[in-house]
Amino acid sequence: MSEFEPAPPTALLPFIHMLGRRDRLSDEEVALIGSLPLRKERFTSGSEVIAEDSRPGESCMVLRGFAGRSHYLKDGSRQITALHVPGDFVDLHAYLLKVMDHGVIAIGACEVGFVPYGSIRRVTEENHHLGRLFWLSTVIDAAIQRAWITCLGRLSAEQRMAHLFCETYLRLEAAGIASGGQFLFPLTQVQVADLLGLSVVHVNRRLQELRSTGLVDWRNGTISIHDFDRLADLADFDPTYLSLRIEPR
Amino acid sequence: MSEFEPAPPTALLPFIHMLGRRDRLSDEEVALIGSLPLRKERFTSGSEVIAEDSRPGESCMVLRGFAGRSHYLKDGSRQITALHVPGDFVDLHAYLLKVMDHGVIAIGACEVGFVPYGSIRRVTEENHHLGRLFWLSTVIDAAIQRAWITCLGRLSAEQRMAHLFCETYLRLEAAGIASGGQFLFPLTQVQVADLLGLSVVHVNRRLQELRSTGLVDWRNGTISIHDFDRLADLADFDPTYLSLRIEPR
DNA sequence: CGTGTAGTTGATAGTGCTCAATTTTAGTGG
DNA sequence: CCACTAAAATTGAGCACTATCAACTACACG
Structure with a gap:
């Protein structure tokens, strides 16, 4: 500058x-x-x-x-x-x-x-x-x-949640406020259910399943992604749509 | 001009x-x-x-x-x-x-x-x-x-289909190529399934149900909406999102 | 210590999926 | 115009995923 x-x-x-x-x-x-x-x-x-x-x-x-x-x-x-x-x-x-x-x-x-x-x-x-x-x-x-339409239309509940976590992490990183696979995520499970088109009960259950894979955790308002690549693979996540490339526009 | x-x-x-x-x-x-x-x-x-x-x-x-x-x-x-x-x-x-x-x-x-x-x-x-x-x-x-995200996330299969029909009709009308509740709709049921995030089999079954309500029909590549208002009510369709109003932009 | 919100669990029902087969329609060449 | 073929639509059966309803627990806050 x-x-x-x-x-x-x-x-x-x-x-x-x-x-x-x-x-x-x-x-x-x-x-x-x-x-x-x-x-x-x-x-x-x-x-x-x-x-x-x-x-x-x-x-x-x-x-x-x-x-x-x-x-x-x-x-x-x-x-x-x-x-x-x-x-x-x-x-x-x-x-x-x-x-x-x-x-x-x-x-x-x-x-x-x-x-x-x-x-x-x-x-x-x-x-x-x-x-x-x-x-x-x-x-x-x-x-x-x-990408969300595809997510809601064709992915399972578990995949949708994983997709949301992957996307949110990359977007926060692009804004310069997340790194190292961790970020603050102060949402309630009700809000996540309304994001993913699911019921709260189901969000809760799939979340427990996701936790048990060890790829990611979400507790106390913080998400920790332990293995981004495998999580992305699970979610069929491809970041192309985020346009994270410097191009003359 | x-x-x-x-x-x-x-x-x-x-x-x-x-x-x-x-x-x-x-x-x-x-x-x-x-x-x-x-x-x-x-x-x-x-x-x-x-x-x-x-x-x-x-x-x-x-x-x-x-x-x-x-x-x-x-x-x-x-x-x-x-x-x-x-x-x-x-x-x-x-x-x-x-x-x-x-x-x-x-x-x-x-x-x-x-x-x-x-x-x-x-x-x-x-x-x-x-x-x-x-x-x-x-x-x-x-x-x-x-609107599609809401549609996929919160509406039933029957409602999604009704929503698609309502939206498509208004958009074609706005393009000046549909009127009188009828329009050409040359999609296969497979394509509609991929639009609505459903299986073909389910599209077929819900379509039969929709037909039986008498509100709308879809046959031989043509959709006929017999009662737009009631179809829109069924689909929770509100056309605000189409911005069909003349405004200084 | 009481209250409210968020999270969790169990049981049951429903919606939509899969697989497989059959019928109908449309398109092609004889 | 008809036989043949491929694509599209339809039907049946069984199953998986997700919703709903109703408790119950954990935790934060005054």
Whole structure:
């Protein structure tokens, strides 16, 4: 980073880190991202960050902790359609969609930053490359969602859980906040059930089975992956869809 | 359309129609879309339009028929993660992702148009509004995928099928090629099973049940929805996620 | 020490899968 | 136009995976 550019706010580092794993960023671009006005807010687990069917005027980004996208059905059941980690510009989608087709909720304690649409527009029009990187971030979200569709459609409960653990680890690593196969994972089993389209009881039982393989453990809000390769193999996990390669975009 | 602008090629009308259901397009923008070079190609059912793991240099758009995104698993099973209808700019995603994390296949006989990345870049940089609309098209894809995640995670087999029928009808209507509750649907039951994450046998049995409700029928490659509202109610279908509203984007 | 949440266990039922066979439909060449 | 063939749709039987319901335990917090 040039000594003449001010350092971006610490809160934005995971986002910059995440983009930096996908393409080169110029100093000017880093500064431009740093210039985004950011309204920070904290949420307790389960609370609503953005309401379904609302029309927000800002997009939100996860700064610390986890957030998710939630869909409620008529019968009261719920599906969490995405899990977002620090650095994810979660609601860039609504910048274009205008109306929320889903809610955004905090999963575990979570700090979120809100960026007004006007600033997003200014930055993307001012710098085409950055505009494409913002676009890229939504398109990576879509790729992750496709992987989840395959996961829910064709994998067993045990495989789905293993897949979630593999993916979450790599994404946290890409955001620069996990290494050595360990990461904080402050979800309840109910939340994991809603992520994986399973019942809590079944999540509990398959988790015990996964533990007994020795490949991975999840206790007290921490996941430890003891053998990533074999876990990935079990889950049919192929990280291509995370686009973790530096490419000119 | 201004009498001084040349009409866009017929092949692009579904795309223009689809965008026109989401925002107003100026004559100039329609002309700019019409200026995109389009290499057309036909595919027979099941053939590969774009290979998984490849690095294409053009994005493809469905002109006629259906296309889908496919994921193959190690054990040979397959999940189709998206169904695309005429007007869908399917592989705008790869414009940013660079490497295909999935394949694109023809579902039924299908005509596809290929647009080189250079032209996409030119158009989106030349006209910021059109750039946002291209972005929007990928973000709507993502919204549809989220709805599918909920569908696979929380709905019964019968509901999933009903949901697919409701969604496909509205999308075809938005592309200007379906009305009156009827549309061509040249999929095999195997393909529907791979879309819904079910076995063929089960698709067949639930389909018979759906038929017996009288709400919908699917025979000889044609779907007839006899009571959309009740079918949508059965499927817990809410079209919000399709963004079928004209908004300044 | 009481209360609430999260995690765990048992028992039972249901939904959807697999395997295997049969019927129907569509396409092909004679 | 018919016989032949392959693909698609359908049916039956048995089984596996996952859900539901209802307790019960463990732990954190005031």
